[in-house]
């Protein structure tokens with residue numbers, strides 16, 4: 001069993017009055033928002049991500065290696081989860097990524113990644129809750145802007161949370177690599 005090691009300091013959410021003070025969570029004491037723990041491998045975190053996209057078979061060892069890398073990345077990865085504390089399961093998740101830039105006086109740019117809520121928990125404002133918390137965390141950590149990529153059908157969801165297409169600046173272009181290999185851990 002993995003240890004209860006958080007991927008970032010849980011005090012950050014308290015410091016900025018995020019997390020347990022969110023209106024949605026006040027209404028249901030069995031739910032809490034916190035950083036991803038290493039032990040969430042055993043709370044269905046990867047199964048939840050499988051509701052978003054292909055995850056593949058990830059061993060606990062692989063998960064721990066990736067977790068350690070992200071944890072030691074100097075404030076880059078803010079993987080955050082919503083836990084049903086009664087069932088002890090991860091029921092919502094998203095990641096705030098803080099990208100360091102040279103532009104704008106060595107600024108920070110925030111990205112919102114991998115927003116997902118467990119099917120049985122949808123429609124209870126949990127998606128909205130985790131997006132709002134991470135959007136506020138990105139601001140509190142000093143980012144000059146926060147962006148996200150989404151399917152066309154999801155645009156209204158994010159627009160309802162304050163995100164907007166910028167005129168002349170709303171394109172995401174991609175190249176899909178045919179065979180993604182295992183990332184080099186030391187990179």
Ligand SMILES: CC(C)(COP(=O)(O)OP(=O)(O)OC[C@H]1O[C@@H](n2cnc3c(N)ncnc32)[C@H](O)[C@@H]1OP(=O)(O)O)[C@@H](O)C(=O)NCCC(=O)NCCS
Nearest residue numbers: 051052115116117122123124125126127128150154156157
């Ligand atoms: C998208 C997702 C995270 C929404 O989670 P949720 O907890 O059901 O959403 P909420 O209950 O917080 O919804 C908040 C509001 O957004 C609206 N909303 C939810 N999904 C929406 C959608 N696809 N399009 C437009 N509005 C949407 C809700 O109606 C609600 O409106 P209200 O505040 O007026 O009641 C969830 O459906 C999910 O995990 N989907 C699969 C993974 C996915 O597609 N993730 C997004 C990747 S970009």
